[in-house]
Amino acid sequence: MRLTTKGRYAVTAMLDLALHQEKGSVALADIAESQHISLSYLEQLFAKLRKADLVRGIRGPGGGYHLAKPPEEISIAAIISAVDERVDITSCRGNENCDKGERCLTHQLWEDLSDQLHGFLAGISLRDVVGWPKVRQV
Amino acid sequence: MRLTTKGRYAVTAMLDLALHQEKGSVALADIAESQHISLSYLEQLFAKLRKADLVRGIRGPGGGYHLAKPPEEISIAAIISAVDERVDITSCRGNENCDKGERCLTHQLWEDLSDQLHGFLAGISLRDVVGWPKVRQV
DNA sequence: CCATTACCTAGTACCTAACTCGGGAATTCC
DNA sequence: GGAATTCCCGAGTTAGGTACTAGGTAATGG
Numbered sequence: 001m002r003l004t005t006k007g008r009y010a011v012t013a014m015l016d017l018a019l020h021q022e023k024g025s026v027a028l029a030d031i032a033e034s035q036h037i038s039l040s041y042l043e044q045l046f047a048k049l050r051k052a053d054l055v056r057g058i059r060g061p062g063g064g065y066h067l068a069k070p071p072e073e074i075s076i077a078a079i080i081s082a083v084d085e086r087v088d089i090t091s092c093r094g095n096e097n098c099d100k101g102e103r104c105l106t107h108q109l110w111e112d113l114s115d116q117l118h119g120f121l122a123g124i125s126l127r128d129v130v131g132w133p134k135v136r137q138v
Numbered sequence: 139m140r141l142t143t144k145g146r147y148a149v150t151a152m153l154d155l156a157l158h159q160e161k162g163s164v165a166l167a168d169i170a171e172s173q174h175i176s177l178s179y180l181e182q183l184f185a186k187l188r189k190a191d192l193v194r195g196i197r198g199p200g201g202g203y204h205l206a207k208p209p210e211e212i213s214i215a216a217i218i219s220a221v222d223e224r225v226d227i228t229s230c231r232g233n234e235n236c237d238k239g240e241r242c243l244t245h246q247l248w249e250d251l252s253d254q255l256h257g258f259l260a261g262i263s264l265r266d267v268v269g270w271p272k273v274r275q276v
Numbered sequence: 277c278c279a280t281t282a283c284c285t286a287g288t289a290c291c292t293a294a295c296t297c298g299g300g301a302a303t304t305c306c
Numbered sequence: 307g308g309a310a311t312t313c314c315c316g317a318g319t320t321a322g323g324t325a326c327t328a329g330g331t332a333a334t335g336g
Binding site: 001008110121 | 244267
Binding site: 004037 | 323324325326327328332333334335336
């Protein structure tokens with residue numbers, strides 16, 4: 001599990017789609033402007049989201065992107081995993097360099113913590129976030 | 139909230155200290171070897187942990203680092219915040235560039251999510267992690 | 277046909293994580 | 307007191323990922 005600005009852009013963009021899903025599709029140019037990032041960079045993020053089957057693109061005038069599934073089936077963890085390809089593997093892979101046992105211990109602990117975190121974010125769907133109080137007040 | 143390998147190194151190192159706290163202090167050289175990272179880099183991480191009053195250093199032979207507080211008073215969130223100085227501020231700071239209102243909305247949602255995550259990690263202490271089942275089995 | 281949008285590829289500037297080097301300063305043991 | 311050991315500190319260097327730029331092609335609606 002990794003959490004960077006890249007993941008934040010993706011999550012925020014997906015929230016944007018969820019909020020406007022009744023209006024059909026949203027153009028990337030709009031999202032790029034509202035998030036103040038370049039269109040091309042957003043396109044690269046959405047290429048990954050599309051490969052992960054989280055969004056669907058529609059070409060031509062009036063086109064754009066919309067969610068590929070209902071918001072309650074899309075978790076925050078899924079979004080972050082889609083754009084942040086993990087390169088982790090906790091350095092000592094498969095006991096190869098762990099002779100004492102203690103080394104693997106802390107690694108194991110970190111993995112447990114990482115799982116906890118993943119489970120937490122997997123339990124939050126786009127629908128949950130959209131339903132939070134701050135939204136209704138606007 | 140940000141989660142990178144830097145934070146992972148810090149958490150894993152703190153877990154190391156927590157596991158060996160009855161043995162007095164742990165030298166950075168030992169941690170550097172077990173985590174397979176450079177000593178100097180670890181020193182830089184521990185400089186931040188020290189400034190955050192999470193660890194205490196003891197110089198001279200037989201010296202090293204030990205926790206500055208009991209493990210139950212040190213949360214995972216505190217460790218990560220200590221080493222990952224946040225540069226976030228969600229681009230549009232304080233409605234400055236948010237004319238439509240919608241822009242601030244998604245940003246607000248992200249901040250809420252970030253708060254949730256922080257709250258989650260703030261609720262996990264070093265003591266909790268050390269007490270997890272995987273540890274006792276070793 | 278033309279404007280608009282998604283889609284694709286290649287290249288690039290910049291930032292920062294991670295490391296290296298070289299020096300201290302405090303403490304303990306002989 | 308001298309030497310070994312450890313923490314401390316600052317100024318660099320390197321590698322890789324973030325974020326961008328520039329160029330296209332493909333589909334679609336008016």
